[in-house]
Amino acid sequence: MNAATLILLGLILFGAAIGFYSRKNLELPVLKLFPYFLLFQFAYQLAASLYSFVFTDHASNHFIFNLALPVNILYFGMLYHGIIRNPAKRKLIFVGTALNLIFFVINLLFIQEISFLMTYSRTAMSVSLIVYSLLYFHEIVTDDYIENINPVRNASFWIITSIFFFYLSSTLTIIFWNYFVVNNEYVGSVMMRVFAFLLYSMYIAGMLLHRSTDGDS
Numbered sequence: 001m002n003a004a005t006l007i008l009l010g011l012i013l014f015g016a017a018i019g020f021y022s023r024k025n026l027e028l029p030v031l032k033l034f035p036y037f038l039l040f041q042f043a044y045q046l047a048a049s050l051y052s053f054v055f056t057d058h059a060s061n062h063f064i065f066n067l068a069l070p071v072n073i074l075y076f077g078m079l080y081h082g083i084i085r086n087p088a089k090r091k092l093i094f095v096g097t098a099l100n101l102i103f104f105v106i107n108l109l110f111i112q113e114i115s116f117l118m119t120y121s122r123t124a125m126s127v128s129l130i131v132y133s134l135l136y137f138h139e140i141v142t143d144d145y146i147e148n149i150n151p152v153r154n155a156s157f158w159i160i161t162s163i164f165f166f167y168l169s170s171t172l173t174i175i176f177w178n179y180f181v182v183n184n185e186y187v188g189s190v191m192m193r194v195f196a197f198l199l200y201s202m203y204i205a206g207m208l209l210h211r212s213t214d215g216d217s
Contacts, residue, residue: 001053004193009049011200012042015207022207026155030082034159037075038203044068062117066108069118073100073125076163080132083156085143089135096128119174126167133164150211158206166199 019026019035026032048061077097081090104121112118137160140151151157173191 001049005049005053008193008196008200009042009046011197011204012038012045015200015204016042018204018207022155022210025210025212026207027212028082028156030079031155031159033075034079034203034207040068040071060115063114066114066118066121069121069125070101070104073097073104073121076125076129076132079159080129080136083160084132084136084139086135086139089139092135093132096132100125100128123171123174126171129163129167130171133160136160137164153209153211155206155210158202158209162199162202162206166195169195 016035016038019038023032023035026034044064044067048064051064052058052061074097077093077100081093081097084090084093100121103124104118107118107121108114112120136156140157170192173195
């Protein structure tokens with residue numbers, strides 16, 4: 001387990017602590033669950049690191065990430081469904097989340113094995129999150145209730161923006177992974193690590209800068 005992994009795990013745990021500290025200011029129930037979700041992410045990433053670098057000699061930990069994937073799909077679906085207000089968009093998010101969970105089961109049973117990284121399911125989730133984020137950004141610029149909300153002081157904006165950029169960037173990196181490996185075997189993994197640092201840093205910034213309003217979180 002290298003220093004970068006330890007720092008990233010510490011950042012996730014720090015984010016969870018900030019989330020619990022700021023929890024009373026996060027009006028939406030789904031945002032109040034966010035620090036618990038960060039604890040879950042800390043737990044499975046710690047378990048994956050310990051399995052590969054402590055308990056075994058660099059054995060694959062992909063099955064741990066695969067087992068965590070449906071929880072990520074479910075919570076992210078709840079997150080967007082709870083933040084976005086438009087009924088049609090909420091229905092689309094609900095259906096998309098259900099389809100992603102069904103596809104995960106089909107992929108697990110018939111297509112990709114749990115011992116290998118289930119890239120099909122992860123890509124499906126990533127594309128869905130990018131679309132959900134665009135629906136949120138569309139709501140920001142078109143709905144009247146957003147007008148009096150400062151995005152910089154809104155945790156929802158920071159969280160969704162970070163999710164959008166992380167999954168867009170990481171998905172493109174995975175798609176072009178073979179190209180990165182051919183040119184430099186470390187470039188792809190370094191890029192993924194940088195994206196993760198930015199993701200959790202933006203989570204923390206959003207919770208620290210958040211100011212409650214009467215209309216939204």
